[in-house]
Amino acid sequence: MTLVIETRGLVKRYDDEVAVAGIDLEVGPGEIYGLVGPNGAGKTTTMRILATLLAPTAGEARVAGIDVMTDPIEVRRRIGYMPDFYGVYDDLRVWEYLDFFARCYGVPAARRAGMIGELLEIVGLPEKRDAYVEALSRGMRQRLCLAHTLVHDPQLLILDEPTVGVDVEARHQIWAHVRSLRAAGRTFVLTTNYLDEAEALCDRVAILRAGKLIAEDTPAALEARTGRCLELECWQEGAARIYERLQRHSGVLRAEIVDFGLRLYLAVDISPEDIVREARTVCAIEGFRTRSPDLVEVVRALTAASAPS
DSSP: OOOOOEEEEEEETTTEEEEEEEEEEEEEEEEEEEESSSSSSSSHHHHHHHHTSOOSSEEEEEEEEEEEOOHHHHHHHEEEEEEOOOOOTTSHHHHHHHHHHHHHHHOOHHHHHHHHHHEEEEHGGGGGTTTGGGSSOOOHHHHHHHHHHTTTSSSSEEEEEEETTTHHHHHHHHHHHHHHHHHTTTTEEESOOOOOOOOHOOOOEEEEEEEEEEEEEOOHHHHHEEEEEEEOOHHHHHHHHHHHHHHTTTTTTEEEEETTTTEEEEETTTOHHHHHHHHHHTTTOEEEEEEEEEOHHHHHHHHHHHHOO
């Protein structure tokens, strides 16, 4: 099986700043693969290297077995790239916008007219064919940009924050289009700051922090890597004292003071009851409860645990 994406020791430096610090990735055909992490984690830089828009400082990156440095033109034939900020031409009609990019990719005239209709059906915009781009809502523009990435029938779609700034309904529409395109054989790599989006869409998720890959797995498996979320009910001064005592505990991945007291994310092998007993040596606990963390909390906990002490 030829991997659709493969990186080995991928590094990108800007003067003294390291944006990507030796990342190894493998993405197989038909996957939806997500890159998540805090701002500055290296997500967009990694995407731009895969899209041949940035040259890596060191390491290797291949798309469909093709080196992004030695044959970037061939890589571009295999990918559709949707950046986090994209330009649209307001004075064009929707069909003209897609026709323009199809011409750029050398799609023959005989194919373009039918293809444009097919793409508008795929992204749910057939009735907007003759509308001006400037008249579209933000969500519709996002879907039009998704259609634009498909004009040359790429193998891989690279989507950087594909639903940023759109409403809930538009987000779910874009999710549905991504799923249908994956079912038709496309491979996706996407970045998102919406972790519910990563949980809903992605087969596997890579968590980045400070340019490093700190965890990679299915959303369910990542959630299983973190133990219970322990919530302690106590007065605020007591919560601050427990926080001071436990925030550097080897079994506490993350601690945060909240309105009812303290919330702790525990390592898998740590007993919540042991933590409660230790907390009670600091101050009185009015009550406590445990639950499984969601992906949002897992990412926060794992990135906090990987931070330099």
